[in-house]
Amino acid sequence: MSFQEHMLAKNPVFGLGLGILPILALSYRFDTASITGLISLLLVLLGKGTLRMMKDAFPSPILRYVRMMVLTFWIALTEIIIEAYLPQVRDSLGIYLPLLAVNTFLLEAILPVDQVDQNEWCGSLLLGLGYFCTIGFVGAFREILSSGTITLLTLPGWTLKYTILNKPLLPIRFFALPAGGLILYGYLKAGFRWMAIRMSRVRKGEES
């Protein structure tokens, strides 16, 4: 399977349907979306490492509860650090930062593999990067559509923002709303599916 096919068919959000909540709730601006993606990537690596070390200490029936607690521990630590150094980021993420503890993508991504696999870390990193790229892409697309700008970074008293859509092209504010997010997600998922089908057809044609 090529890299493009991997990104389309096995995309954590549009292919596997994982971690939809932050995609819908936090993708109204590129900076919040990309920060969520970055935190998720970090949590995948930290959670995976911790769970790998603790795997043999717990019997498998309670491992799923441990998985949730490990994620919660790292999220609580992230919350404390973000609140101390980047309070405006904490405000923009709101209740959705602690909610990462029950994120289906993170719970799946940190799941340890039974056999020791050399590519396990590489797989987790790719999955985390896939999620980061997807949420970043949706965030950029939604912000450009809804306000015509792209906000790269927000620090206290300083914002790095570029205007993309100028007159006569006008942004559609509706896409910043929850309803707009759902509609955009539906069409993006359909688009990803169309590309995956098209790519597999091309591959089959080349093989035959």
Add this chain to the structure above:
Amino acid sequence: MSYIGLLFTFLFAQNVMLYYFLGIDSVEDMKDHLSRFLIQEGVALIGVCSFSAVLIRTIHLFILIPLGLTYLQTVTAVLIILTTGKITDSILNRLGISLNVFRLMANSLVFGISLLAVHGKYSLGESVIAGLSAGLGYLFAVYLLEVLQEQFKREWIPRCLQGVPIVAVSAGLIAMAFFAIDAALLKRIFG
């Protein structure tokens, strides 16, 4: 806000699934057995939601704030949800009902409504009603989507849009309709 106002807010104006997107991750898992979900898991979900919301709010209000331990809010909330889930599991087992309780605990609706109760500074009574109405709002949204899905089986839909994409687009349109019921208007009507 009054209890009725809160109920209508979480049912329509700020429906937990269509406005806050809480529990939206779990919809895909349960679509094959939705009628069973609505009866059994739905009732359990409402119970867990209300109970954990009031418990988390109580602990936040009477233990974490006075001791200055608010940074432990997330850890405490998840521990409470896990405990509530286990209690629900044992109650359901005694009643002879077997459910995947971990799916209930990992549902973002349970944790999300507790966080909304804490952030919204709800009273204990309001937390119970918030949990109850959030569960009802969630079931209402899931039911609407199920009805739509049944309708879509009889219509021609392009292959790429079949399944989740068309449901998401429809959910967006329902959310837009609910958006017309303004929270401020409800507050004015119900106090």
